[in-house]
Amino acid sequence: MSKLAIEGGTPVRSKNPIVETDVFEQEEFDALVQVASQKKLRRAEAAVEYEQTIADWFNVKHAIAVSSGTTALHIALAAFGIGPGDEVIVTPYTFVASDTAVLEQNAIPIFADVDPVHLTLDPNEVARLITPRTKAIIPVTISGSLVDMDPIMELAKQHNLWVLEDACQSLGATYKGKMVGTIGHVGVFSTITGKITNTGEGGFVITNDSDLYDKMWGYTDFARKKSLGPASKYHFGLPCTNYRITNMQAAIGTQQMKRAWDMIRKRTENADYLSSKLEGTPGIVLPPKSPWGERVYFYYLIRLLPQVLGTDMLNFAVALAAEGVYNLRYLSTTRWMVPQHLEPLFVNKAGYGGTKCPFECPLYEGHVEYYRGLCPVAEQACDEVFWLASVHPLLEKQDLDDIADAVKKVVFELIDRKHKGLAVEYATDEHRALL
């Protein structure tokens, strides 16, 4: 067995780091130059074309391109009429925006635990948490892993709830033959760098509901009425803001949608290749396929089994980074998933203006606390599920080989140490401080 790089051995990868850049080809460049040469940088025709391209791609009635996935979530909740005193059921295993969007409407996020295999909302937990105050559910297809949507939609029907699909990480996934994002009342996607399609920053909503579409349109653009045309006056009858996308982002986005299926397929090929290389490795569980349809891959997640490896995820990450295939910068980012209900924002019920509103708003007739033990399945997943690598379409076979070789090298060394009763202390206080 070769010596780990963290202990002075030769790293698996000594050459350049594995880089993820935007997919930005001649077509994107030309589209960008075109809007620039027309001197039409702000939202105009290119955005309309992008929205039509998105709607056609999903075969839905409406799409609105906006400034981010976060603002896309917000306009959907606003259009649903969510407000103070309302509860929205959310998942703890996600990026913070899926949950904080609820706070934007002064409503209360209620965390339901996740399914231990797919890491997405467990419909039984959702059912358990529905109260007369519940107004919506936000299932998140995290890293392309599907949510079992039929029981969620059934609950929504029974209790008259809105369903907002946060599909920011799962463009192209299908559930029982339906495109993810088209099953709930509104689907939301992010196109920030690194996502399946990129416009630098950006996001979009899709829906078949024309009333919701009109409302979301208004929340994007100072309550302007779309039916009155682009130069129409504003209608300040409601709280409103500006979440518009620019023509520059939209022009790139249209080209990205044209190559979306190729990029989605390539990501799946990369994930399948990693699985073929890692299959049978002890101490780790590979990402599952879905029983409900065709999942996609944003990142490639593996579950580390501490009882087999004899150590925690942080020591594993530090050893892997020394092998040259993992960037410790990720320790402090979303790639190191934290159960969202344990973020200080929620634990401390930190509200706007230094108050505890909306958590302790007089208009809220319920009571909420966020604490360890609230969602034990998600909490364990955050300790054990490691966001190993992007399966970015530009990765080369050598990159994937290096990742798989490094994982196996570290895993076998950790198991060997465990058998010999040797302690593993690769992580320093500095590393722990990054978490």
Ligand SMILES: Cc1ncc(COP(=O)(O)O)c(C=O)c1O
């Ligand atoms: C699941 C999820 N929801 C929401 C967002 C927010 O999207 P954005 O960063 O475009 O605001 C992201 C991504 O960043 C995400 O991964």
